Amino acid sequence: MDARQAARYRRALTTHYATIGRSYGERIGRVLGVVIALALWFFVATRLDFCISLGAILFQPLLLVPLARIAGGVVGAASGEIVESIAARIIRRKIVTHLRRLHLAQDNNAFGLLMEALLSPLCAPLRDEITNALRHTTQPNSIQAICRTWLKHHKRGERELAQSLARLIHEERWAAQRPLELRVYTALLSEQLELLDLTKPDTVAVLLEACRDADATIAHNARRALSQLRHPAAVDALCEAFLQSEDACARELILQHDYLPQDAIRRALVLFLSGQEARYEALDPEHTLLAMGYLTASESLQRRLLERARQLGRVDLMRVVVGSNTRKRISELRDREWQAVLEALSAQARWHDMWRLATEAPPYWSKQLLQHLAQVGWDAASLEPEERALYEQLHALLPRLIVAIEPNQRRASLVPHRVIAPSNLHLNDFALTADGKYAVLAANERELQVWHLPDGSLEHTLTLPRLFRALATHPSLPLLAVGMTTELHFYRLPELELDATVPIAAASQIKFFAEGTILACRTHRRRVELYTIQGSEWTLWHRLRRPQEVRDFTLTPNQRALLVASGSGAGVFDIATEEYRRTFGARAAEATALAYLPRLRFTDWLAIGYDDGLIVILSLPPVPESFAVAARERVRLISGNDPIRALHWIEPEQRLLSVSEFTVHLWLPPNRYPQQQLSFETPIVDAHYAFATNLLAVGTRNHLSLWTDPLSHLIRQPITRYKEGDLEWLEQQLQESTNISATRAWLEFIHALVRHHWRYDIAIEPVVINVGEFDIEIEVTD
Numbered sequence: 001m002d003a004r005q006a007a008r009y010r011r012a013l014t015t016h017y018a019t020i021g022r023s024y025g026e027r028i029g030r031v032l033g034v035v036i037a038l039a040l041w042f043f044v045a046t047r048l049d050f051c052i053s054l055g056a057i058l059f060q061p062l063l064l065v066p067l068a069r070i071a072g073g074v075v076g077a078a079s080g081e082i083v084e085s086i087a088a089r090i091i092r093r094k095i096v097t098h099l100r101r102l103h104l105a106q107d108n109n110a111f112g113l114l115m116e117a118l119l120s121p122l123c124a125p126l127r128d129e130i131t132n133a134l135r136h137t138t139q140p141n142s143i144q145a146i147c148r149t150w151l152k153h154h155k156r157g158e159r160e161l162a163q164s165l166a167r168l169i170h171e172e173r174w175a176a177q178r179p180l181e182l183r184v185y186t187a188l189l190s191e192q193l194e195l196l197d198l199t200k201p202d203t204v205a206v207l208l209e210a211c212r213d214a215d216a217t218i219a220h221n222a223r224r225a226l227s228q229l230r231h232p233a234a235v236d237a238l239c240e241a242f243l244q245s246e247d248a249c250a251r252e253l254i255l256q257h258d259y260l261p262q263d264a265i266r267r268a269l270v271l272f273l274s275g276q277e278a279r280y281e282a283l284d285p286e287h288t289l290l291a292m293g294y295l296t297a298s299e300s301l302q303r304r305l306l307e308r309a310r311q312l313g314r315v316d317l318m319r320v321v322v323g324s325n326t327r328k329r330i331s332e333l334r335d336r337e338w339q340a341v342l343e344a345l346s347a348q349a350r351w352h353d354m355w356r357l358a359t360e361a362p363p364y365w366s367k368q369l370l371q372h373l374a375q376v377g378w379d380a381a382s383l384e385p386e387e388r389a390l391y392e393q394l395h396a397l398l399p400r401l402i403v404a405i406e407p408n409q410r411r412a413s414l415v416p417h418r419v420i421a422p423s424n425l426h427l428n429d430f431a432l433t434a435d436g437k438y439a440v441l442a443a444n445e446r447e448l449q450v451w452h453l454p455d456g457s458l459e460h461t462l463t464l465p466r467l468f469r470a471l472a473t474h475p476s477l478p479l480l481a482v483g484m485t486t487e488l489h490f491y492r493l494p495e496l497e498l499d500a501t502v503p504i505a506a507a508s509q510i511k512f513f514a515e516g517t518i519l520a521c522r523t524h525r526r527r528v529e530l531y532t533i534q535g536s537e538w539t540l541w542h543r544l545r546r547p548q549e550v551r552d553f554t555l556t557p558n559q560r561a562l563l564v565a566s567g568s569g570a571g572v573f574d575i576a577t578e579e580y581r582r583t584f585g586a587r588a589a590e591a592t593a594l595a596y597l598p599r600l601r602f603t604d605w606l607a608i609g610y611d612d613g614l615i616v617i618l619s620l621p622p623v624p625e626s627f628a629v630a631a632r633e634r635v636r637l638i639s640g641n642d643p644i645r646a647l648h649w650i651e652p653e654q655r656l657l658s659v660s661e662f663t664v665h666l667w668l669p670p671n672r673y674p675q676q677q678l679s680f681e682t683p684i685v686d687a688h689y690a691f692a693t694n695l696l697a698v699g700t701r702n703h704l705s706l707w708t709d710p711l712s713h714l715i716r717q718p719i720t721r722y723k724e725g726d727l728e729w730l731e732q733q734l735q736e737s738t739n740i741s742a743t744r745a746w747l748e749f750i751h752a753l754v755r756h757h758w759r760y761d762i763a764i765e766p767v768v769i770n771v772g773e774f775d776i777e778i779e780v781t782d
């Protein structure tokens with residue numbers, strides 16, 4: 001078959017006959033509609049009286065067009081279905097039959113056309129016939145192509161096509177040669193486990209992934225293969241997967257087949273974490289292997305070791321996992337270590353040491369320690385009179401303290417909190433989780449980094465399979481959406497474990513709406529695609545094919561319209577009709593960003609940023625009435641001459657965050673002037689505010705800077721690190737009467753601790769408190 005004949009066959013297979021039939025049918029239907037209208041007119045004019053005939057003559061032009069359209073639509077739809085049915089039954093089936101004969105004759109072009117037809121939705125009714133034709137494939141490259149197509153669609157979750165190819169591969173017992181992942185999956189599908197090289201660690205990694213596959217046959221065969229490991233390197237790889245990611249399948253195999261690594265330290269860790277306490281104690285009676293393993297372990301593995309020791313109730317193990325001589329300054333402790341301190345001191349009933357720590361710890365943890373003392377009914381009578389008075393004062397404030405602080409600090413300037421600046425960082429984008437505890441950085445085009453913000457530590461990293469385009473975090477779940485050049489991946493946070501894959505090409509902007517049930521993506525084709533979650537799968541809901549140069553977008557709360565910022569301004573696209581309904585504001589400048597704030601004093605607020613630095617805030621009636629009523633301009637904010645790159649509402653506080661190339665502004669509309677301006681020397685990528693932790697994160701090309709309000713900063717800072725300026729700020733805030741009850745309680749709580757520390761901190765050498773996990777050194781104030 002030559003190239004010209006192949007092109008003719010391809011055109012016949014991929015032609016949308018329903019469109020052609022509908023087009024001709026509409027023309028015929030319109031002619032029929034005109035004929036019917038004329039016949040009706042003739043009937044009325046000849047059979048009825050003069051008045052009715054005159055009325056028919058006058059209204060005839062008004063009836064012609066509607067009748068022609070109605071008839072055209074009915075006939076067009078019917079003819080489209082008829083033509084498509086005939087084409088599918090006759091033309092495409094005839095071509096597939098002919099291609100099958102050519103494929104039997106080893107024609108490569110015929111194989112390529114059969115594969116194209118198999119993937120085409122138009123040829124879906126012929127999928128079984130095409131699959132039967134492919135059974136005669138004998139060339140290795142063609143078998144490789146079939147296997148590769150199956151795995152691609154299997155990973156995407158396209159069940160019908162994947163199941164058709166899976167039956168073909170299983171029945172013909174095909175297996176690909178390369179790459180390794182494809183070879184492993186096809187060997188599992190065709191039940192040819194003898195083709196797997198079970199001596200390689202890479203094979204073990206793919207098999208562990210296959211154990212979680214949705215296909216029961218693949219998952220079962222993967223477990224069968226992993227139960228046959230004999231090579232030490234393969235066993236080590238399985239045990240390492242269990243240590244690094246707590247793989248449930250790996251743990252089950254370790255217990256069933258007594259898999260243990262060669263290295264004594266890793267063997268001790270596996271025994272300890274897999275619940276084999278007796279064997280662990282026999283191997284490591286002095287717990288030295290456990291201590292050495294903890295020192296070289298990753299952050300996540302250290303947490304698992306510590307959590308396991310807590311579950312066992314072994315204070316001695318809690319101590320050895322970090323080394324018996326480890327000393328940490330009170331300012332270096334992380335939240336998980338403070339929790340361990342609380343549990344260890346409580347288990348040993350060391351209430352006086354707990355009180356001493358409460359007077360020096362960060363106020364956040366002072367509150368936790370004092371609450372525990374109150375719960376156990378500790379008697380503070382043994383304290384000195386002034387210390388006992390302090391305890392009673394702090395105890396009285398405890399009911400007014402809340403963990404999720406909502407201080408009325410909207411007039412206070414943010415202060416620097418921490419800078420995350422890893423070496424060789426080139427930041428592409430970033431996002432914060434809803435709880436404000438983690439930041440996900442997309443760096444160096446193909447790398448994801450998860451940072452724990454409370455202590456500034458790197459938790460997990462991942463190398464993406466393709467170039468990065470955009471990312472977004474789910475508003476309520478620990479879920480991350482990452483857009484790449486050919487698809488969109490969903491990862492579970494903070495482990496960065498792959499959860500799902502959606503074939504969305506080049507999504508340059510991603511946003512969640514409707515509490516995370518709708519996902520919107522702007523692609524490189526300047527169109528916006530909307531996806532909804534159904535069960536555990538994301539399915540395409542709507543595609544707006546012709547938005548004009550969309551720069552930014554947001555969805556209305558009722559999910560009926562998409563508000564867009566474009567070169568022609570800001571406007572509304574009706575999702576149902578794909579019609580551009582109206583434009584907000586008549587400005588010559590280009591709209592570059594927008595943010596929507598719903599249900600504010602019976603109106604909605606829409607903030608629009610332009611390329612000349614102006615921000616316009618409009619007041620809209622609640623949707624859907626906003627389409628019929630003109631928007632009213634509330635205020636104009638002037639941030640400078642640089643284009644507005646992004647806008648974000650801080651909803652609980654009704655503040656607005658605007659991002660330009662080198663500056664970030666915080667606004668409190670309708671005030672026209674910014675509350676605070678933050679300037680940076682390098683271009684800003686984006687900025688996000690986490691209300692749960694009162695934390696502002698600003699990402700530039702080479703670092704991520706964190707800012708917080710003064711009270712939140714002081715609550716997390718040890719009392720030993722307070723300076724004179726901090727005390728002055730506390731006293732100034734206490735003199736103001738505008739602070740709400742919870743905020744004032746925190747101010748009084750911190751002020752009492754600071755005054756006590758400065759009055760009684762006369763130690764010459766650091767005080768050390770020994771706890772079950774490590775020694776805490778209370779620094780002496782300079």
